[in-house]
Amino acid sequence: MSASAGRMHFINVRLPLREDNQWYELKAEGGKWISIRQQGGFLDAAVAGVTRALVPALAGTDLKKLDEAECIDLQGGIMLPGLVDCHMHLDKAFSLEQVSNISGTLQEAIENYSQAVPDFSKEQLAVRMLAAARLALSYGTTTIRSHLDFPVHFGKEVAFRTIAAALEVREKLSGRMKIQYSLMVPFRGDQRVVDEAVAEALRMGIDVLGGAPHLAADPEGEISRIFRLAEQYGVPVDLHADESDDPGKRTVLNIAEHTIRYGYQGRVTAGHLCSLSAMDEKDAQVVITKMKEACLNAVTLPAVNLYLQGREDRGLVRRGTTRIRELLAADIPLAAASDNIQDPFHPFGRADLTQIAQITSYAAHMGGVEDLRQLLRMITDIPAGIVGSEGYGIQEGNACDFVVTDAADVTQLLSGTSMSRWVYTCGGWQSGLYAAHAYAMDKQ
Ligand SMILES: [Zn+2]
Structure with missing residues (x-):
């Protein structure tokens, strides 16, 4: 199933608005969050029951790839509400x-x-x-x-x-x-x-x-x-x-x-x-x-x-x-x-x-x-x-409206060393901004 059907599965997500500093697994259906669960540590894609987990950085700005992904592995990257x-x-x-x-x-x-x-x-x-x-x-x-x-x-x-x-x-x-x-x-x-x-x-x-x-x-x-x-x-x-x-x-x-x-x-x-x-x-x-x-x-x-x-x-x-x-x-x-x-x-x-x-x-x-x-x-x-936004925030029951980045933490996000953003709202992926230099620095 693809995100175009409003179904999504994320693993290894950080939600920095929450105070617990945990890693999360999130699921959505029909464009709404149905499950937001603490993982208790890094989750291997195979353990999560998925054969192929797409890393957003590998999709670059190809939103179709994200749309078709069975599971998206943020590898500790940040998700914020839009x-x-x-x-x-x-x-x-x-x-x-x-x-x-x-x-x-x-x-x-x-x-x-x-x-x-x-x-x-x-x-x-x-x-x-x-x-x-x-x-x-x-x-x-x-x-x-x-x-x-x-x-x-x-x-x-x-x-x-x-x-x-x-x-x-x-x-x-x-x-x-x-x-x-x-x-x-x-x-x-x-x-x-x-x-x-x-x-x-x-x-x-x-x-x-x-x-x-x-x-x-x-x-x-x-x-x-x-x-x-x-x-x-x-x-x-x-x-x-x-x-x-x-x-x-x-x-x-x-x-x-x-x-x-x-x-x-x-x-x-x-x-x-x-x-x-x-x-x-x-x-x-x-x-x-x-x-x-x-x-x-x-x-x-x-x-x-x-x-x-x-x-x-x-x-x-x-x-x-x-x-x-x-x-x-x-x-x-x-x-x-x-x-x-x-x-x-x-x-x-x-x-x-x-x-x-x-x-x-x-x-x-x-x-x-x-x-x-x-x-x-x-x-x-x-x-x-x-x-006056209603149903705002990454909570079960709320509409999917979020931005994900591959920043390792909030300091990196606010420093601008990782400029990558993938934006989902109004029932679909809207925009992808991918800074290759940040990725290259990570992989050196
Ligand atoms: Zn003004």
């Missing part, structure tokens, strides 16, 4: 060629990108979005939440180009990965026109309302408006919050108050929170306590914030990443995500969440065994909870 990138900007990805950012500041990125938007055709946007989503999938991301610009002040035709491109890309990739869209509700332009446009975008299939109210002249008014719209249409809220070096920026307090007032606990996410890291200890604790009270979710975007923030500082330069360890210690669901890929906000990045986990480790000094597991949780089950 990674969840809960904060991307697919519409901006790969725009660096068209949109520069000489100063490297957030402000110039926003200005230059905003000016360029009317020149992007729907086709150009779709090509870039598709490329970014596919790249993410190749590295093991099976669920994306992408924010989308919505520049209604340039006219509805321009604003809806991005929406149309985004929906087209989601349709094209349906059956390969899951994509959610969060609308950046604009604070410029005629409010009535904007509100009507937001309603239309939601009717078309946009899932979440967002925005960056800390940039508005009246942040509180903007936050109120976004919550009012979210409640009216019954959708979650995902805001860019306090992406600033200014310790005085505390719109997150207002977001928390609105969350409580609207009974939106658990349905609101605050991304960035850079100013939280610039505050003194006492003020930061006040903010974190309020976030906890409102059951806010949080997202750190370490690659982009390390790149953009602290630009004006000399000497001790602020790093810009939020208080990662403190938020985790307060038990606030904190995910790590990509944000921008090769655009004026961030010239680098490859939509690889293991790289983001590595950068998070640098930013927050996380390297112990428990830290590494926490970093993996920040790109798997925590963001899965934020985006």
Whole structure:
């Protein structure tokens, strides 16, 4: 039987999200996990009752071979549930060629990108979005939440180009990965026109309302408006919050108050929170306590914030990443995500969440065994909870949605010495990325 019938058999698998450090044998039928069993050590294929066990590295990127394998022997390689990138900007990805950012500041990125938007055709946007989503999938991301610009002040035709491109890309990739869209509700332009446009975008299939109210002249008014719209249409809220070096920026307090007032606990996410890291200890604790009270979710975007923030500082330069360890210690669901890929906000990045986990480790000094597991949780089950993925995780009864690698351990995975990934979701193998050099190093 083949995986195309939804039947799979894995041996010698490590599941690093579990604390037991055991080797596992996993079986699936009908695209669901039916058995996940500790082996108690290395399992020989013959003992497991299979005559031929395929090692993924030997299949390379030939997904058909994996599909037809009677049994797949990971030889101690890692399996994670499909990674969840809960904060991307697919519409901006790969725009660096068209949109520069000489100063490297957030402000110039926003200005230059905003000016360029009317020149992007729907086709150009779709090509870039598709490329970014596919790249993410190749590295093991099976669920994306992408924010989308919505520049209604340039006219509805321009604003809806991005929406149309985004929906087209989601349709094209349906059956390969899951994509959610969060609308950046604009604070410029005629409010009535904007509100009507937001309603239309939601009717078309946009899932979440967002925005960056800390940039508005009246942040509180903007936050109120976004919550009012979210409640009216019954959708979650995902805001860019306090992406600033200014310790005085505390719109997150207002977001928390609105969350409580609207009974939106658990349905609101605050991304960035850079100013939280610039505050003194006492003020930061006040903010974190309020976030906890409102059951806010949080997202750190370490690659982009390390790149953009602290630009004006000399000497001790602020790093810009939020208080990662403190938020985790307060038990606030904190995910790590990509944000921008090769655009004026961030010239680098490859939509690889293991790289983001590595950068998070640098930013927050996380390297112990428990830290590494926490970093993996920040790109798997925590963001899965934020985006509301149901039946997520490698558990009996859940759908098969996973990425396997031939990394010997989590350190090797986050170091990037083994880049190999084989991705299974939506009932089939979707992508294979095989780094021959890593394999060659192993075999020397
Ligand atoms: Zn963002």
